[in-house]
Amino acid sequence: MRYLFVICFLLQFYVAPAFAQAYKYHTVKKGETVFSISQAYNIDEEDIYKYNPDARNGIEINEKLVIPISGSENKPAQNVNIDFKEHVVQRKETLYSLSKQYNVSIDEIKKYNKQLYSKELQTGETIRIPIERKAEAAQTKPKESILNRNKPSENPAIQTKKTREHIVLPKETKYGIARKYGMTVSELEDLNPNVEVLQPGMMIRVGTDVLKDEPVIITDERFHFYEVKPQETLFSLSQRFGVSQDSLMKLNPGLVDGLKSGMVLKVPEKENPDYDPASAISYNPNLENKIDLSGEISNFKTKQLVLMLPFHTEKVEEDSLATYKDVILNERVVRISLDFYSGVLMALNKAKSLGINTDLQVYDTHQNSSEVANIINTHNFNNVDVVIGPLIQTTTEIAASKLENRNIPVINPLSNSSMNGYRNLFQSRPTDELLRKVMLDYISSHAEGKNIIIIADGKSYQVKNQLSQRLPSAKFVNPTDNFVADNKIVNLLQPGLPNWVILESDNINVVSSATSALNRLARDYDITLLTTNKNSAFESDIISNNHLGKLKFHYPSVDREYDNTRTEDFINDYVAKYGIEPNRFALRGYDLTLDILLRLASADSLYDSFERYPGYTEYYESKFHYIPNTTGGFINDAVYILELDEDLTINDAK
Structure with missing residues (x-):
């Protein structure tokens, strides 16, 4: 009875202020800045920083910001809004001429094109010109009662889940509540779609499973809550917070069922100072540490390797090799696939000489996403260590998405396009x-x-x-x-x-x-x-x-310059096997495949090899050093800076 009285008292105390200042979450979109978001909501940038202090260090795509949308702290709505016109700067145009042309001040133009504070207009540059327009009549909505705002979701998919009621206690957060009931923050928000900011005394819907360790609020200054972002992995989190994966598992027993986006973890308060997710492609000191994995071989289990490339064998007419020769001559992607494949076979032979046995399965993807999905659905991938390929971005993303739940690494060999993040996707070629x-x-x-x-x-x-x-x-x-x-x-x-x-x-x-x-x-x-x-x-x-x-x-x-003297032994072996000299795709197939096999042979898995050997590996023309990618998965950040000398030789720049 006494507990019920306290809850009712808190409810009375917090309902009134709830309507004095309302908030909403804003999910950051590509290209948005704190300034543009403040303009969209007609508030000051400082209002955003007040409720999101970390935003002073920059904001990321899909990050959620708390936005004050009404109440005394907001500025009164203006009677005008701002539209923008994109203007491509022509020759001889100046800020003065543009201010006259559009009837706006020079300061206003600079305000919305901040680069103009430090540099002059550039011919061909696109800038934004602010243009005032009258605001449309605001459509005011009646205020909802706290009961309406907190009623369960009407989404039938959510209603079928077993739920219970939870009364929000002082200082409780969505992180803490989600963790307590073994949910992700997204799942909690789906159950309570109208609850944007928690207030003590609110009644919300939660799951029914309560974890044995119920850390509603962490008082230990050494730890805090962290919400897992899309495509993050245990490996990237261990790097971010400077702890082992085992330590993360002990701190978060719920990880026994696997890591998923939105999960709330207990992590060290201080992050690893050497890990910066906002600039994961920054210079890495490990790139100064070259390692030779051929001397670290300890895992002699046969490696299960899958190679997926577009050979277009479906275009071969029955009993007609001439047709396929025409395909090879006319389709560059087939020639690249065959050259790359020849390098893969050379790497398997080299690995065998080092005591590494490989079971290679080769599949023709036909350069088709549906075929990739069909291959994975109709063949047994349970024991596969690594998939190399498919060749192009779209088919690689399909393979990674189909194999993500089994955590099978998928290595894209050649694409330099930014890819959708999957935690098992490795981009071996650095992007532009x-x-x-x-x-x-x-x-x-x-x-x-x-x-x-x-x-x-x-x-x-x-x-x-x-x-x-x-x-x-x-x-x-x-x-x-x-x-x-x-x-x-x-x-x-x-x-x-x-x-x-x-x-x-x-x-x-x-x-x-x-x-x-x-x-x-x-x-x-x-x-x-x-x-x-x-x-x-x-x-x-x-x-x-x-x-x-x-x-x-x-x-x-991405590659060192082709050097006959450095690759003489490889060239001789390749010519003896195929009758022609290797091109860069054959060398790439060799370097990439040998690196993967050596990593598998020197550790328990590809992921484990990164923890054991943080330096970079280098072969005939390529070097490899994988780091967590900001979009998910991993990317090779080992890049050459080359210098062309006066005698037209190419060397590493000093």
Whole structure:
């Protein structure tokens, strides 16, 4: 009776303030910032920081923010809203001319295009112009009673689950309640869709299973609650919080049934200072530690390997090899698959010489997602250690999703596209974004004592902004009509100093004119040419390799340059087996497969190998170092910075 009285008292005490200030959750979408969110809700940025102090350190996609949406702390609604018009900057346009054209102040334009506080308008750049419009009449909704707001969900799928009532106690959180009843926060929110902010005395729906350890609120300062994000794994969490996977299991008995998104875990209060999920592609000190796994072989169990590639055997007519030869000649993806496969077989032979036996199963995916799903559904994958392939992004994601619940690693061999996150998906080829990030780190760390000049066209404004933030003293050259003239550069060069010129463009005319001009100026100045993205424009026949060599061209790369002397033994063995020299896809198949087999032979599993051997591995043309990817799964962050010398040899940059 006394307990019921206390609950009623709390209910009376908290119902009144509940209507003075209301809140809602906002899920952060791609491209949103704290500023844009504050504008959408007509509140100050400080209002968001007040309820979400961690937002000062940045916000992430799918992160939930508490937004005050009514009450005395909110500003009164304005009688105007802001629309925006996207404007592509034309030649000779200025902030002044745009302010006159659109009848807005220069400060207003800068307010919604913050890069303009530190740099001038760039031709081809797209900016947002604020345009006022009258607000539509607000549709006011009657306030719901606390009973209506807390009634159970009407979703029939949720109603079929057994639930019970729970009265919220002071200081209880969704994390604590979800953990107490063995639920995820999402499941708790699904049962109570109208409850955005918990108040003591509220009655909510919960599950019926109560964990033996009922940590409703953690008072031990060494630990706190953490909600598992999509595609996080025990391995990535152990790295994030600097504890072993076994320790996480002991702290969270519910993990015996597996880890899932939304689960609430008890974790150490302090995170591993070397782990930064917001910049998982940052420089990693383990990349300085090269390891040779051939001397660490201890697991001699036969490795179960599956190779899934698009061979398109369905196009072979009965008893007709000539037809398939035509397919090979006409379809690049088939040629790549066969070359890669030949490298895989060479790696299996090498592994066998080291005492590693492999059972290889090969499947033709037909470059079709349905076929990939069919292969997995109709064959036994229970004992498979690793799947290599499929070749392209979409089929790889299907394979990873089908095998995720069995935690079978799926290794994509060649794609550099950002992929949907699955906790068992390994992207062995760094993305273009990662290559650019590594090159930016390299430039920033070596910029001291250099005169930095940045040549970037309008399409490259994003990387130009990144460079300007990292290199505040850099000078800029803007191409005119896709042309870079000598006189635009010469006045910025410094005699007696190393001049680093960073060229960012995929336009052949810009690259050609800039490299030609720099080559002429290099007679009188010390010039080094760099780029964060060696795209096809640099490979054009119009671009002189002699010019690039004279300019000591630096660029990021996934692979080392093909070197006959380094790979002589492999080439001889390959020629003896196939009658032709290997290409880069054959070398990639060899390097990737041998790395996987050595990792499996030196640990209990692929995941275990990362904990035992945190350094990087390197073979003929590729190196591997997998880290948790921000989107889920793992990505190889081992990247080469290469330098083209004047004699046209390519070496690792110093």
